[in-house]
Amino acid sequence: MLNVDCHLTLPGQTLSYQLKTPEEITCLGIKGDSGCGKTTLLRIIAGLEHQAHGYVEFAQQQWQYTQQQKFIHASERNIGFVFQDARLFAHLSVAQNIQFKGNKRALPGFEFKRVIETLDVGHLLNRRPVNLSGGEKQRVAIARALTSKPRYLLFDEPLTGIDHNHKVIILDYLAQLKYEYAIPMIYVSHLDDELKKISDGTINLNHKNNPFTMLSNPNRAHG
Numbered sequence: 001m002l003n004v005d006c007h008l009t010l011p012g013q014t015l016s017y018q019l020k021t022p023e024e025i026t027c028l029g030i031k032g033d034s035g036c037g038k039t040t041l042l043r044i045i046a047g048l049e050h051q052a053h054g055y056v057e058f059a060q061q062q063w064q065y066t067q068q069q070k071f072i073h074a075s076e077r078n079i080g081f082v083f084q085d086a087r088l089f090a091h092l093s094v095a096q097n098i099q100f101k102g103n104k105r106a107l108p109g110f111e112f113k114r115v116i117e118t119l120d121v122g123h124l125l126n127r128r129p130v131n132l133s134g135g136e137k138q139r140v141a142i143a144r145a146l147t148s149k150p151r152y153l154l155f156d157e158p159l160t161g162i163d164h165n166h167k168v169i170i171l172d173y174l175a176q177l178k179y180e181y182a183i184p185m186i187y188v189s190h191l192d193d194e195l196k197k198i199s200d201g202t203i204n205l206n207h208k209n210n211p212f213t214m215l216s217n218p219n220r221a222h223g
């Protein structure tokens with residue numbers, strides 16, 4: 001599912017990743033201590049870290065191979081990315097943020113109406129991000145990622161700041177997308193109950209030599 005052998009030199013430190021996980025994983029969970037490099041790994045996979053050197057393959061797509069001067073641009077990777085902080089466009093309304101890519105014909109499971117209802121953002125469509133709470137912003141960010149016709153999804157602690165009731169509904173929906181449409185996903189969280197619900201296996205980035213652990217998942221029977 002994920003095959004990464006690369007490093008990135010940042011001011012004061014070098015982050016190195018050597019990870020290989022089984023192909024049959026549809027949703028890979030990632031956890032690890034704060035600052036261990038989870039967000040940076042997602043950014044490398046998404047093609048947002050141009051200084052990263054090495055090899056990156058995700059869901060059988062070879063996206064980077066520095067030795068062969070191969071680097072697929074972020075915009076060609078068809079990834080829906082939900083960042084830890086929503087990163088909405090401040091000058092656009094919620095509706096414009098969600099429809100930013102102007103997609104008319106959504107993929108099955110990702111229909112605009114369904115996404116809007118499930119994320120419960122219909123009543124927010126005319127507002128600007130400055131007039132949203134943190135949890136509302138995050139729900140809009142998830143809606144935007146899901147309606148962008150993604151072939152792959154990367155989630156970086158996407159439910160941060162979202163209240164319990166919405167969390168349960170959103171996690172159910174994401175799990176359903178995974179089971180019904182087999183969308184390859186990576187889900188970063190420090191919460192085991194979220195990872196159990198959504199992931200087929202989890203990497204602990206702190207454990208360099210034993211990175212992959214299967215978590216029991218009560219919903220696997222649907223898969």
Ligand SMILES: Nc1ncnc2c1ncn2[C@@H]1O[C@H](COP(=O)(O)OP(=O)(O)OP(=O)(O)O)[C@@H](O)[C@H]1O
Binds near residue numbers: 010011015033036
């Ligand atoms: N642009 C940058 N310049 C310099 N250092 C950076 C940059 N981005 C990240 N880092 C450093 O790289 C390391 C990994 O950061 P990263 O954000 O990937 O960690 P994380 O595991 O996602 O943390 P958290 O769980 O707190 O979000 C940290 O030490 C961080 O300070």
